[in-house]
Amino acid sequence: DDLRTAASALSAHPDRPQALYDYGYACVERGVSHLAVPALREAVRQTGSVAVLRELVSAYEDEGRHRDAADALLAHEAVLADWPDRYLLVYNALLAGDLEQARHRHALLPAPDEDLWRGAHDRLNRMLRRAASAQEAGALDDTDLRGWQFVMGGTVLGTLSPYGFDAGMTGRFAWLHDTHGQCLAGLVRLRAVLDAAGVRARSVSLLPDRDSRILGLAAAEVLGLPAEPFEAGRQDTVVVAYDLGATAGDPRGAAALEHLRERVPGQVLHEHAGCWTDPPPVAADSVTLLHQSAVAPWAGGLRQGADGGVEQGDADPRPEEEIAASVVAADPEPDEGDGRTPADPVEGVAAFVTTVRDAWLRGDRDAVRSTGPVGSSRFL
Template sequence: MTDRSAKVREALRGGDPAAAMRELRLGGDEPDLAEAAPLVAEIAAAVGFDDLARAARALAGAPGGAGQLYAYGYACIERGVPFLAVPALTEALRLAAEPAPSRGLFGRARRQSTPEPRAILAELAVALEDEERHAEAVDVLERHQGILLDWPDRYLLAYNAVMAGDLDRARRTLDALPPAGSDWQSAADRLHRALDRAAVAAPAGGPGHQDLRAWHFVLTGGLLGTLSPYGFTAGMTGRYAYLGDSYDQCRHGLDRLRLILDAAGLRPRSVSLLPDRPSRALGLAAARLFGLPAEPYRQGTPDTLVVAYDLNGVDEALVPGLRTRAAGEVLYEHATCWTSPPPVSADVSTLLAQFVRAPWDAATRYVPGGEPVEEPADARPAEELAAEICAADPGPDAGDGDTPPDLDEALADFTRAVRGRWPAGPRDQVRSSGPVRSSRFD
């Protein structure tokens, strides 16, 4: 038994199948199929994923069959573990692409259960896309051009090229496609808008692969108010992994929002308050700082600033309305999760983080040489939290001193350069962090 198998089974014996699955992922490279399939069968059975358990057991019993590999890979994608699907579907595609076996006396092929290569290729591209391995998805689709359909296969090639940062390939591929049918027109429109934004975000060849603000605009249509002043050279490239947020950061974010609105020439006439306490607090602070009236959010209100602390925490019933922009409406989000993107992409985000502890959340404070101090949550009403934000220090965090500066002038210049394409179009959810890579917690 390998060390990985031992750790997986130890977690299963401890009644923690989620930890067992994490152990499979934490192994670094893709787990060997012969080793992984029996383990996946046990994990899937423990959580009641009977389809995945059956597919994993079938693969363990016949590890060389393309049909079993495909069924297992498909089930892995459906159950949210596409990293396990990639090696299985890669091998299934290799087997399915081999020359067909000779037919028997009665003309019956021996490999009746082998799926069509194109079906396997499509699922492999989906698995790679779900894992944000976009360059690999482009490569495998390019290597099998002969079996691709225009829609959706070559569209997926263009989409993954954008997400991999290869804008020239994406444009060539998209321009060569015939008109999309009704099923794919909205997807084609999204990709055209992204390429249009790229042309204004970095007209000379596209953004570099560390230009987080430009790529955030290309992918989401939104503007990024601040870049993390920590860990740039350690691989964060402007994002946060874990952020202990502060009232100062909230105030600084609102000041950056004001800078963006001024540079774009936008003048909201009101602030729309979302009902959750964090968003209401931030919205009240924005109204006070900007000298605007505050009112409850109502879908379709023109020329208003809609303020959210975290769009993942907003009432799901409000999401359809937030996706549709009223004339002159700007949607602002303070803390945007880049690993579990919100259902709506904001027009302005203060920052991108994986995990955020809000200023009013309970926290553990560590005192040098002393015991950790548990600080309770701040239960004050939104109005008092808003006053705290308004009174906070608006200056930026000095950071680690080893990160490029994030200057007001640079943000204003970028906003003026792209304002013809901002804010425009629906606020689509973007599930990938794109070509700018950042270190993350598992």
């Protein structure tokens, strides 16, 4: 295959720029960008080629190494084109958390002449506007997960993980066995978010996968709104997903998400459990929590067996309406956790939304592929 061929060529001629580039390119295409970086970095050193530099930047971006990407571009600033190179410099400086550099470079960046880059230009402008709003609402430093989630994708993060904040997680969950109470707490916070933003929805839209239908029925009760099956183009509605990644795995759900890429007036997309290591194809407007792996409360999770070992539990067989009623009747009090996470009351989320509301619900819902400046430990 192409990667095997490129690796063999590089092994035979490790100092040839073309062999270095071909190997790096093949690695990026195969999703192993960390292997591409050394080869592409050496190819850039030897040739100074802007085309090779762009491939190196792409590899850095895939790995979330935005500071390295920005530094690589700055080191070759004299040969950069405005589009895409100086745009990439602004983008990577921003996602590295270097707001001063991003704003300075953005002020020097002209609008693109080609239609190809107009969408990227608009998204970058929105990100910087959201950054200005988020700075008014909080520190927007390397621990401000809510602020940066909003900057990157326009998503309001409802809760921070109460475990491991200062031990590598910084507000994200790793593995999560969800509870009915946590689902209800997320819906209570969603209600506070909508109130703070002045959103007046007229319905809850149910996505087709079972997990989303259950949570959507519960949301309709909490919000005091009628529940209806999702319909593309419906305005003034809250579309509720349990996990958009799981929704994308449902054939009907995948079709619905295609419609949700473009914003409809008055439409809010809420996701309960958003995967930060394998992001969904669209970014939610609101998400309760960020996880690496999550099991819904009504799914068949792991449990202790009669022999003391671990076994797979049975999924809740009850009708969706009954499970939704269990969510609404649950205790929404948050887990106190390890006591190391900063206080995160619902009033704080509402205050954040009050500050950023004019920059919320704007533009498309492009997927957020980066963790940005706020890092969290990944478990393999």
